[in-house]
Amino acid sequence: MSLGKYIIRTLIVVIPGVFLITLGVCIGNKLSFRASLLTIVLTMLCGICIGILSAYLNHKKFIAPIKGIVNHIHSLQEGNLHTRTDIAKSGMLKGIAISLNEMSDAWQIIINKVDESAQQVAALSEELSAEANQVAESSNQVTNTIHKVASETERQLQSMEESFEIVSLLSSGSNQIAENAQSVSTSSSNSLHIASEGNEKIQKAVMQMNSIQQTVNKSAAIITELGERSKEIGQIVKVITEIADQTNLLALNAAIEAARAGDHGKGFAVVADEVRKLAEQSALSSEQITRLIQATQLETSNAVQSMGQATREVSEGIAAVHFAGAAFESIQESIAQVTKQLQEVSSASDQMSSGVSQIVISMQEMTEVSENNVAGTQTVSAVAEQQLISIEEITKSTALLATMSEELRQLTMRFNNK
Structure with missing residues (x-):
C-alpha cells in the first residue's frame, strides 16, 4: 500500500474521532458557538497533523517493510533462492527479515547439497549398472x-x-x-x-x-x-x-x-x-x-x-x-x-x-x-545361476536408483540456486 493511500485511510479514522471528541468537550464545557467552532477547527488541524505524522511513521516502520518481505516470500515460492530482504529498510520487522534471509541461505545450501548428491548418485548408478552388466556377461560365459x-x-x-x-x-x-x-x-x-x-x-x-612322474601346475x-x-x-x-x-x-x-x-x-x-x-x-x-x-x-x-x-609341461616317464x-x-x-x-x-x-x-x-x-x-560343476553352475539372478536384481535396483536421482535433480532444478 502506498504512503498516500495509507495517510488517507488513517485520516478517515482520525478526523471523525477528533471532531466527536472535541464536540463532546465543547458541549461539556458549555462553550459558545464561536469558541466551540474555533476549538473544533484547531483541534482537527492538530489531529490531522498528528494523524499524518503517525501514518508516515507507521508506514515507514511497518507497512513499507512488509512489501519487501512479501516479495521475498513470493520469490521463494517461485524457486528463486537469491532474493534477500534489505535489513536496513526492514524497520520494526528487522527480526523477521533477518530470519527470512537466514532461511533462504539455509535452503540454498541444502538445495546445492541435494543437487550435488543427486549428481553423484546418478554417476555412481551408471558406474554400478555398467559393472553389473559386465559381471552378468562374465557370469553367463x-x-x-x-x-x-x-x-x-x-x-x-x-x-x-x-x-x-x-x-x-x-x-x-x-x-x-x-x-x-x-x-x-x-x-x-x-x-x-x-x-x-x-x-x-x-x-x-x-x-x-x-614310475611315471607328472609335473603339472x-x-x-x-x-x-x-x-x-x-x-x-x-x-x-x-x-x-x-x-x-x-x-x-x-x-x-x-x-x-x-x-x-x-x-x-x-x-x-x-x-x-x-x-x-x-x-x-x-x-x-x-x-x-x-x-x-x-x-x-x-x-x-x-x-x-x-x-x-x-x-x-607334462613329463611322462617312459616305462x-x-x-x-x-x-x-x-x-x-x-x-x-x-x-x-x-x-x-x-x-x-x-x-x-x-x-x-x-x-x-x-x-x-x-x-x-x-x-x-x-x-x-553342478554346484558351481547352481551358484553361478544364483549369482546371475542377484546381479539382475542389482541392475534393476541401480536403474531405479538412477531414475530416482534424476527425479530429485528435476526437483532441485526448480530452484534458481546456481
Whole structure:
C-alpha cells in the first residue's frame, strides 16, 4: 500500500474521532458557538497533523517493510533462492527479515547439497549398472562353460565305466592265466628238481617299470589329471600287450619243446596251448582297452579345450621293461626246458595280473574323481545361476536408483540456486 493511500485511510479514522471528541468537550464545557467552532477547527488541524505524522511513521516502520518481505516470500515460492530482504529498510520487522534471509541461505545450501548428491548418485548408478552388466556377461560365459564341461565330464565318466567293465574281464582272465601257470609250474617242479640238478638256476626275466612322474601346475583342472591318468593306463595296457605277446611266444616255444619231448611233453603241450589262447584273449582285451582309453583321452582333450585352461609341461616317464634272461648252458632234458619256459610264463602272468589290478585301482580312482568333478560343476553352475539372478536384481535396483536421482535433480532444478 502506498504512503498516500495509507495517510488517507488513517485520516478517515482520525478526523471523525477528533471532531466527536472535541464536540463532546465543547458541549461539556458549555462553550459558545464561536469558541466551540474555533476549538473544533484547531483541534482537527492538530489531529490531522498528528494523524499524518503517525501514518508516515507507521508506514515507514511497518507497512513499507512488509512489501519487501512479501516479495521475498513470493520469490521463494517461485524457486528463486537469491532474493534477500534489505535489513536496513526492514524497520520494526528487522527480526523477521533477518530470519527470512537466514532461511533462504539455509535452503540454498541444502538445495546445492541435494543437487550435488543427486549428481553423484546418478554417476555412481551408471558406474554400478555398467559393472553389473559386465559381471552378468562374465557370469553367463562362466555358466555356459561350466555346463559344457559338465557334459564332457559325464561322457568321459560313461567311457571310463565301460573301460572298467572290460578291465574287470581282463583281470579275471589274467588271474586265470596266473592260476593255470602256477598249477603247471607246481606240477613240474619235482621233475625239474630231478632233471636240472646240474644246471644253473634260471634267471627270471626282470621287468621294472619306472614310475611315471607328472609335473603339472597346481592350479590345473581335475580334467587334466584324468587325461594324464588315461595316458598312464595306456602305457600299462601297452606293457600288458607286450607281456601277452611274450606269453604267446613263450607258449609257442613250450609247445615246440613239448613236441620235441615226445610222449613226455604231451601234457605240457596241452597246457601251453591253453596258455596261448588265454594270452590271445588278453591281447584282444588290451586292444579294446586301448581303444576306449583313446576315446577317453579324446574326451579329456575336448574337456580341456572347453575349459580354456592351458596345460603345462607334462613329463611322462617312459616305462622301460628290461627282460634279462640267462642263457642255458646246456639242455639236458626237454622236460627241464619246458618247465623253465612255464616258469617264465607264470612270472609274466603274475606281472600281467598285477598290472591289471593296478589299472582297476586307477580306474576306480578316476571314476571317483570324475563323479566328484561332475558334482562340483553342478554346484558351481547352481551358484553361478544364483549369482546371475542377484546381479539382475542389482541392475534393476541401480536403474531405479538412477531414475530416482534424476527425479530429485528435476526437483532441485526448480530452484534458481546456481
